[in-house]
Amino acid sequence: GAAARRYEPTAQPNCRTRRGELHLKKSVGLLREKSKVTVTDCYSLMEKETHYAKAKWAKKLGVSTSGYYTWLQERDRRQKAQKSLEDRVISIFKEGEGTYGVDRICGILRRDGEPASYPVIKRIMCQEGLKSCHRRRRQRSLTDSRKARGDEYKNLTKDLVIDKPFQVLSSDISYIRTGEGFDYLCQIRDVFTNTVLASCQAENMKKELVLQTLKAAQDRWHLPADVIFHSDRGSQYTAEDVIKQVSDYGWKQSFSFIGMPGDNAWSESFFSVLKKEIVHWRFYPTRESARQAIFEYIEVFYNRRRVQKRLGYLSPINFLNTWQQQYQQCVA
Known part of the structure; x- marks a missing residue:
């Protein structure tokens, strides 16, 4: 009798109730051990624990059930927005072919009316x-300006306000390392829109490379007279044939001051970008492979797709087209 009564099990429903109450009190006690309990802490506990109905948890924790469900909906909304932003950042990075950093991606998002x-x-x-391409130090110009010290080589861009396309063109030559040796790239770029108007490559950096690039720019763009064609004082740009061709187009030729390579920073900055984004981390086995890659970079990516902060996060061609449309509306 007494022994049997001593080992008689308690009714199952009462056992579950006591264990549940103990679990509820323990969970609330652990929560209160925190120095500062927030509403979010309470909601997180309610989501995690499933022993009791949410209404009972809410009453015990001193929060509202409706607030809990609103918190769940808002959290889901934020998670979806975060996932959408992550997908957008990845998409923009891919569009930039790995060349866009945080600043430029933020600029593109803000341009499109998205918070960033x-x-x-x-x-x-x-x-x-x-990770965007690593920055490299500024590229040293290959042209030698030491022999061109006459007063006739003037800098016409000093203190000039450049406020329209095809007002000032900048040109320079740089080298591209290939498996067959160096290849030389000459480019002419519009300073206002940053559009590369022409680029040519050759196995040497003689005046003929500049003449070829000048002709390509004029044939393609039909540039107006009174254009200022700016370069350093390298022998290629001070050659009589080059000076004559520039004059025949009705352009004015401008040169950097001696010892002031920064006067032609427009071209230097372009070469710095090009080498950072397509040259330094690639190996070109032949000159032809380098020429093909650089042509595609300039004509397909740089001019038409690569957005620039100075251009309001537009590509050079888009910026040029937008400017021309606005100009036509103003004069109409």
């Missing part, structure tokens, strides 16, 4: 392993 926080975009890029 630098720390948030930086975190997403780190999280997704998105």
Whole structure:
């Protein structure tokens, strides 16, 4: 009798109730051990624990059930928005072919009317392993200006306000390393829109390379007279044939001051970008492979797709077209 009563099990429903109550009190007690309990902490506990109905948890924690469900909906909305932003950042990075950093991606998002926080975009890029091309030091110009010291080589761009396309053109020559040796790239770029008007490559950097590039720019764009054609004082640009061809187009020729390579920073900055984005991390086995890659970079990507901060996060061609449309509307 007494022994049997001592080992008689308690009714099952009462056992479940006591264990549940103990679990509820323990969970609330652990929550209160925190120095500062927030409403979000309570909602997180309610989501995690499933022993009781949400209404009972809410009453015990001193929060509202409706607030809990609103919190769930808002969290889901934020997670969807975050996923959408992550997908957008990845898409923009791919469109930029790995050349866009945090600043430019933020600029593109803001241009399109989307909110963009630098720390948030930086975190997403780190999280997704998105790294833009590394910056390199400025490229030294290959042309030699030491022999051109006459007063006739004037800088016509000093203190000049450049406010329209095809007002000032900038040109320079740089080298591309290939498996067959150096290849030389000459480019002419519009300073106002940053559009590369022409680019030519050759196995040497003689005046003929400049003449070829000048002709390509004029044949393609039919540039107006009074254009200022600016370069350094390299022998290729001070050659009589080059001076004559520039004059025949009705252009004015301008030269950097001696010892002032920054006067032609427009071209130097372009070569710096080009080499960072398509040269330094690639190997070109032949000159032809380098020429094909650079042609595609300039004509397909740089001029038409690569957005630039100075251009309002538009590509050079888009910026040029927008400017011309606005100009036509003003004069109409």
